[in-house]
Ligand SMILES: Nc1ncnc2c1ncn2[C@@H]1O[C@H](COP(=O)(O)OP(=O)(O)OP(=O)(O)O)[C@@H](O)[C@H]1O
């Protein structure tokens with residue numbers, strides 16, 4: 001039974017092209033091509049399974065890229081419930097040159113119809129009934145209003161599962177208004193969504209709107225947890241050099257796993273910090289070395305901020 005459901009409303013096939021150099025305005029022959037199922041929820045699910053819990057990905061998919069998405073999850077051993085849509089699942093293409101330069105080409109993704117969106121909400125609702133924690137990650141598809149995230153949050157809450165939303169902009173505020181248990185913005189997303197330059201003001205604006213707690217990630221500076229009971233800071237791991245994409249997804253995964261296991265908040269936050277740092281150390285987004293997390297744990301501190 002999957003106890004952690006990872007919802008990805010706007011999934012993608014991550015395509016990586018490796019070539020010696022990229023010349024704009026000319027033909028570029030690609031050396032190596034890699035495809036994998038992507039999107040925040042997929043990264044969360046992969047890390048959840050590395051931590052030894054069973055994730056389930058729920059996402060809308062369509063077209064041949066949708067088939068590739070399902071095959072990618074199957075080969076990663078990640079269970080899924082995919083909602084078929086008429087549009088074609090998007091691709092996010094990253095071109096990596098021998099010099100280490102990366103260039104991203106991100107498709108906007110399909111437009112989802114109102115009926116398709118309702119089917120997704122229903123699927124989330126029925127999977128949430130069997131879950132202890134549901135994560136909602138990333139952007140919303142075109143055609144879906146920012147309020148759509150509130151429908152997902154409400155669907156989870158009716159089931160009694162804990163909901164963690166990692167999104168940005170209007171959707172982040174909408175998730176707060178819907179009463180999401182936990183929101184996981186990074187510092188820039190928090191400032192942008194709330195219009196507050198100070199993270200404490202931003203976090204309190206989301207609590208006032210209705211969120212249960214805000215888990216703000218601050219890159220190498222670590223994490224803060226803001227709830228009505230007070231503010232905690234997790235820090236102490238030296239800054240790591242590496243691939244920071246997906247570090248936040250590893251934090252969400254560690255939070256979900258800690259919650260499912262009923263660990264105390266301070267320990268959950270320390271483990272989230274370690275997961276983020278371990279994700280930076282891993283070259284691929286959606287991957288952590290659990291031994292790295294264990295190695296970091298003694299350095300991770302959690303203190304009350306006044
Ligand atoms: N360079 C780093 N060194 C050590 N730990 C890091 C570093 N970067 C990130 N982390 C850890 O990972 C957590 C999440 O990172 P960050 O704030 O960059 O997330 P994010 O911007 O949401 O990332 P993404 O959306 O790409 O997953 C941080 O709170 C921290 O614990």
Ligand SMILES: [Mg+2]
Pocket residue numbers: 166185186248249
């Ligand atoms: Mg993030």
